[in-house]
Amino acid sequence: MPPIIEVSDLTKEFTRPDVRPGRFAGTRSLFTRARKVTTAVDGISFQIGEGELIGFLGPNGAGKSTTIKMLTGILVPTSGTVTVAGQVPWRDRRRNARSIGAVFGQRTQLWYDLPLRDSFEIIRDLYSMDPATYRTRLGEFTEILDLDEFIDTPVRSLSLGQRMRGDLVAAMLYAPPILYLDEPTVGLDVVAKGKIREFVAEINAGRRTTVILTTHDMDDVERLCRRVVIIDHGKILYEGDVEMLKAQYVTSRDIVVHCTDFDATTITSPFAQVVSADAFKATLRFDPERTAVPKVVHDLTSRYPITDLSVLEPDLEDVIRQLYTERTPNAR
Numbered sequence: 001m002p003p004i005i006e007v008s009d010l011t012k013e014f015t016r017p018d019v020r021p022g023r024f025a026g027t028r029s030l031f032t033r034a035r036k037v038t039t040a041v042d043g044i045s046f047q048i049g050e051g052e053l054i055g056f057l058g059p060n061g062a063g064k065s066t067t068i069k070m071l072t073g074i075l076v077p078t079s080g081t082v083t084v085a086g087q088v089p090w091r092d093r094r095r096n097a098r099s100i101g102a103v104f105g106q107r108t109q110l111w112y113d114l115p116l117r118d119s120f121e122i123i124r125d126l127y128s129m130d131p132a133t134y135r136t137r138l139g140e141f142t143e144i145l146d147l148d149e150f151i152d153t154p155v156r157s158l159s160l161g162q163r164m165r166g167d168l169v170a171a172m173l174y175a176p177p178i179l180y181l182d183e184p185t186v187g188l189d190v191v192a193k194g195k196i197r198e199f200v201a202e203i204n205a206g207r208r209t210t211v212i213l214t215t216h217d218m219d220d221v222e223r224l225c226r227r228v229v230i231i232d233h234g235k236i237l238y239e240g241d242v243e244m245l246k247a248q249y250v251t252s253r254d255i256v257v258h259c260t261d262f263d264a265t266t267i268t269s270p271f272a273q274v275v276s277a278d279a280f281k282a283t284l285r286f287d288p289e290r291t292a293v294p295k296v297v298h299d300l301t302s303r304y305p306i307t308d309l310s311v312l313e314p315d316l317e318d319v320i321r322q323l324y325t326e327r328t329p330n331a332r
């Protein structure tokens with residue numbers, strides 16, 4: 001996959017007057033020129049391949065939005081370089097806008113008083129879209145996202161989930177090769193979340209759109225991303241496969257065993273510890289570094305007449321929590 005986004009040693013500092021408390025605090029800061037510098041992004045480098053769908057994660061205040069704003073050309077970095085589809089985003093914002101679609105969960109880019117359909121038609125005209133292509137694309141998107149029931153409703157009357165679906169369509173109508181999604185599922189119910197994930201998966205796999213997904217929802221990541229870039233205090237904490245991340249941080253795995261022909265409280269294992277048990281079910285915990293899953297499973301199934309057995313998937317939420325807590329205290 002050739003890189004479509006290349007970020008090198010990117011830094012963004014925000015400087016603002018350091019206003020101190022006191023009667024003449026404002027005046028004093030003006031005269032002394034006291035400044036407070038926040039390094040929101042601190043020398044990060046990464047690449048995103050064409051057609052990739054990556055999760056861009058980090059705790060609140062980590063520097064995610066600031067990074068995305070530099071990638072979209074809204075902010076100019078303090079230092080470092082960025083190329084997006086061969087362009088420097090903040091240099092030619094108009095050209096860059098054609099290469100990207102963006103959806104920011106908290107606010108809409110649609111026309112508030114107009115029905116969704118009218119907003120889409122404005123976008124069609126703004127991007128000089130061919131009418132047939134427009135119709136086909138809108139038809140496909142309408143089907144995946146069930147837009148029919150609210151496409152003629154003014155944006156201000158839409159529910160959050162409906163509006164978000166409208167925003168996604170607006171961002172993808174002109175088929176930009178790159179889509180930035182900032183918290184696209186925040187505050188939505190499970191059905192709306194499902195629809196949005198389905199759409200994102202389709203435009204990525206079916207249309208080869210490169211997607212950068214910022215989210216605090218680990219279900220979004222589990223369902224959509226193979227690779228993640230995790231930042232904190234403006235620095236990269238982890239970059240790589242989700243599975244590798246789990247393998248690196250998961251120190252224990254659980255196996256749940258069900259039985260009907262014997263008492264599950266009698267189960268023991270040389271490789272795992274029983275953490276809970278009743279007559280019909282036992283949960284055993286083992287260290288995947290020391291014992292491979294098949295070994296534990298084989299041992300249990302060869303010694304007990306087990307009716308059902310499941311190895312629980314490591315929880316990404318736990319892994320990420322552990323990563324954030326273990327982060328180097330002098331990261332910034």
Ligand SMILES: Nc1ncnc2c1ncn2[C@@H]1O[C@H](COP(=O)(O)OP(=O)(O)OP(=O)(O)O)[C@@H](O)[C@H]1O
Pocket residue numbers: 014015016038039040058059060061062063064065066067
């Ligand atoms: N315009 C600004 N002026 C001063 N400081 C800012 C500005 N924008 C962001 N910051 C600071 O930069 C840091 C990174 O903020 P940013 O919004 O990029 O974080 P984030 O990872 O997107 O967080 P969240 O998940 O809460 O949206 C924070 O400390 C924030 O207060």
